[in-house]
Amino acid sequence: MLDAVDDLTPEKPADARRAADLIVAELAAMIGSGALADGSYLPAERELMAQFGISRTVAREAVAQLAGRGLVEARPRFRPVVRRPGYDTALSALGGVVTHLMRESGSVKHLYDIRVFLEAALVRHAALHARKDDIAALRRALEANEVAIGDSTQFYLTDMAFHAVLYDLPRNPVMPAIHRAFTSWLSPHWQRMPRAPERNRINFLSHREIYTAIVERDPDMAERALNGHLAAAWEYVRGTFEAD
Amino acid sequence: MLDAVDDLTPEKPADARRAADLIVAELAAMIGSGALADGSYLPAERELMAQFGISRTVAREAVAQLAGRGLVEARPRFRPVVRRPGYDTALSALGGVVTHLMRESGSVKHLYDIRVFLEAALVRHAALHARKDDIAALRRALEANEVAIGDSTQFYLTDMAFHAVLYDLPRNPVMPAIHRAFTSWLSPHWQRMPRAPERNRINFLSHREIYTAIVERDPDMAERALNGHLAAAWEYVRGTFEAD
DNA sequence: TCATCAAGTATGGTCAGACCAAATATGTTT
DNA sequence: AAACATATTTGGTCTGACCATACTTGATGA
Numbered sequence A, B: 001m002l003d004a005v006d007d008l009t010p011e012k013p014a015d016a017r018r019a020a021d022l023i024v025a026e027l028a029a030m031i032g033s034g035a036l037a038d039g040s041y042l043p044a045e046r047e048l049m050a051q052f053g054i055s056r057t058v059a060r061e062a063v064a065q066l067a068g069r070g071l072v073e074a075r076p077r078f079r080p081v082v083r084r085p086g087y088d089t090a091l092s093a094l095g096g097v098v099t100h101l102m103r104e105s106g107s108v109k110h111l112y113d114i115r116v117f118l119e120a121a122l123v124r125h126a127a128l129h130a131r132k133d134d135i136a137a138l139r140r141a142l143e144a145n146e147v148a149i150g151d152s153t154q155f156y157l158t159d160m161a162f163h164a165v166l167y168d169l170p171r172n173p174v175m176p177a178i179h180r181a182f183t184s185w186l187s188p189h190w191q192r193m194p195r196a197p198e199r200n201r202i203n204f205l206s207h208r209e210i211y212t213a214i215v216e217r218d219p220d221m222a223e224r225a226l227n228g229h230l231a232a233a234w235e236y237v238r239g240t241f242e243a244d
Numbered sequence C: 001t002c003a004t005c006a007a008g009t010a011t012g013g014t015c016a017g018a019c020c021a022a023a024t025a026t027g028t029t030t
Numbered sequence D: 001a002a003a004c005a006t007a008t009t010t011g012g013t014c015t016g017a018c019c020a021t022a023c024t025t026g027a028t029g030a
Helices: A019-033 A045-052 A056-069 A087-101 A107-129 A132-147 A152-168 A174-191 A197-215 A219-237 B019-033 B045-052 B056-069 B087-101 B107-129 B132-147 B152-168 B174-191 B197-215 B219-237
Strands: none
Touching: A019 A045, A019 A056, A019 B087, A045 A056, A056 B056, A056 B087, A087 A174, A087 B019, A087 B056, A087 B087, A107 A152, A107 A174, A107 A197, A107 A219, A107 B107, A107 B174, A132 A152, A132 A197, A152 A174, A152 A197, A174 B107, A197 A219, B019 B045, B019 B056, B045 B056, B087 B174, B107 B152, B107 B174, B107 B197, B107 B219, B132 B152, B132 B197, B152 B174, B152 B197, B197 B219
């Protein structure tokens, strides 16, 4: 991290030409313009060879790059399928790196804190701007959460669903994608957390507290409830990876 | 976007074996454990061949994958260099996809709204938790911003720097990375925005307003000021890409 | 008629060996 | 000791081949 420049748009060496890059650009443009429709097959490698006058090597590398960018879904022995990227596929690009990042001591906490920070803002936003149907959705999620107290697996799902409603509230499609990314990154750690109905009950009560604060249009109380909720959850799971 | 499941941990087909994947996992582990030190050269392709008993093809694909994940920096004709990933390299993985995403109408706005949402929470946090040295840093950034009003290029930089301080405040290394990611994604649009000293002055005043609110420990006012600031900025640049 | 199953083909995955151009190392000359 | 010429290393690309599996086609049989 000494001189980690890492400009986020890797276009520094003005030339940096590699045969595959041109093909990638071309195909990417086709995907963007719809010339290659979402869900359709990418031309076979041997077709690309003929079509662009390149070798198989280059064709393969181009496909691999597109797959890396999420513009194409290339399962091992199947024909690559064109995938117009959504916010989820974008976040999923992080997956690999994040997994490695989280080996680093403290990084899980950093990520978790970001989540708390975001969600605090979300409950605040909810308390101020939630509409009737939003609150209804929240209430439904809360009720589902309550009946699942006895079943820890089910409780985990309804727990996530409750929080998901908060991410849906701003009606910005990026938010739910962020939520899915967070949960998929952090869930491995959560899985290891011992579960018990009494613990579930505590969490449910926290959820209800948050819900109440939102209904009463009290952002400060909502934020406080959420912070307490997530701080407690953290204390409960920190042990599972602090031994690392 | 119809059935974009896209689970964020691409490990669904229990088999999905590809020779390169094993090598990638192996090398990734070595990088994680420090066996391959940050900044050192990755073994040459021909060495990997011998070391793992694989063909050049597989060796190359493995390196390409590592490069895609940001664990290795592979400039065109140079030896790949090991890069222990930081939060920046993680976010940079998004770069390619986000670029494509932003062709989609409305996605720039969505991304911008996320930024506004986050920054609103940040100024709020600043107003509540900023320490003396934080405020000093903020003041320095503000002053630098003021003297740059006449120079639009310089103003742009000091503008970013001012906002950057807000991201530094929570002392969570993920925050600055997010800021850099945002600016690198949105800057292409901002570059097209016409600049003028009078406009700079308005923005500076907004910054001062935010600063004042933080100094006075008034989160609501800080949030309001920031929302106004960024909303105005949006109105000013929306024209540059709404024609698309 | 239509479902089933067996070739046959298309396609991605891997291998081998070769050549090139650029980057790096080596050694020689000044 | 610095500058230059040469040799070696190394990544980029090409060719051509073989395999295993996904897909297609068509024959078979209920």
